[in-house]
Amino acid sequence: MGHRFLELATSPAARAAQAAQGSRAAYARMEGGQALFDQLGPREAAFIAARDSFYIASVNPDGWPYVQHRGGPPGFLKVLDDRRLGFADLAGNKQYLTLGNVATEDRVALFLMDYPNRRRLKLLGRMHAVDLAADAALADRLALPEYPARIERGFVIVVEALDWNCPQHITPRFTEAELAEGLAPIRHRLEALERENEALRARLAEAG
Structure with missing residues (x-):
């Protein structure tokens, strides 16, 4: 089977590290073959709909990673279909670091946490900004009518891969x-x- 997330995330250096630490054989069995873990299913949709925050990582043109927390009402990160996510970009401190990063490198990583149940979901994808004034249908889907924040734009993420992590070392909160x-x-x-x-x-x- 082809674990899409591991195929994208595992570099030659990581494979060398796995070989040196004795775990390479186990992970090698997850590479190649039909792609798996590359679409959002009912389990992922339900998990995402219950989240009121997530972390998103992007990279600037100099190669520096930037991790940002995004929060809102539960379900503000919307599952648009089995390959796309969307969320409203709420007005904040006006640094626009993530917005600037994805303008030149659209690859992002998302980390979603369920602390009480010690579950986490990781996603890799490609993100772009959307002018919601020019896309009324998407604006309706991303709207947060009862949340007191101004929406500046929308973001759409095309999901490339996902992975569920084990609960080890997650402290319930x-x-x-x-x-x-x-x-x-x-x-x-x-x-x-x-x-x-x-x-x-x-x-x-x-x-x-």
Whole structure:
């Protein structure tokens, strides 16, 4: 089978390092043959729709990598079809480093994290900016009507490959909303105990 992500990401130097460290044979079996892990399926679509942030890496003309955090409401990164992703570029600090990088080198890498469940998805693709004023259909798909931020443009990523990582070394972390949901039963129990305590105090006061 041909693990598309590994084929794109593994350089000759990385293969030499694998050989030196004893892992080359295992990874060599994933190269060649029919391409796999090169399209978005239902599993990836569901995972992406639940994310409220991701990290994106691009490269400038001098070869320096730049990693940027992108955030928004859950599902702001849209699955357009089985090979394309899109998201609204929200107004920020106006450095435009990623925008400038993809103008000369369109290859990008995305890293999506699910900390509570210790899952992560990596994507390789080619990204370009889109003037949403000239593409009403895409503008509708990328719109965030209830999110208080100004959209400057759209970005579309043509996915070349993807990979699911193992959960090793991922420390679980939880958002405020996730904590509130998980702690709700405890909060309700505490509220019930407080009501019981107040009732007992009232009866004791009456007895005294």
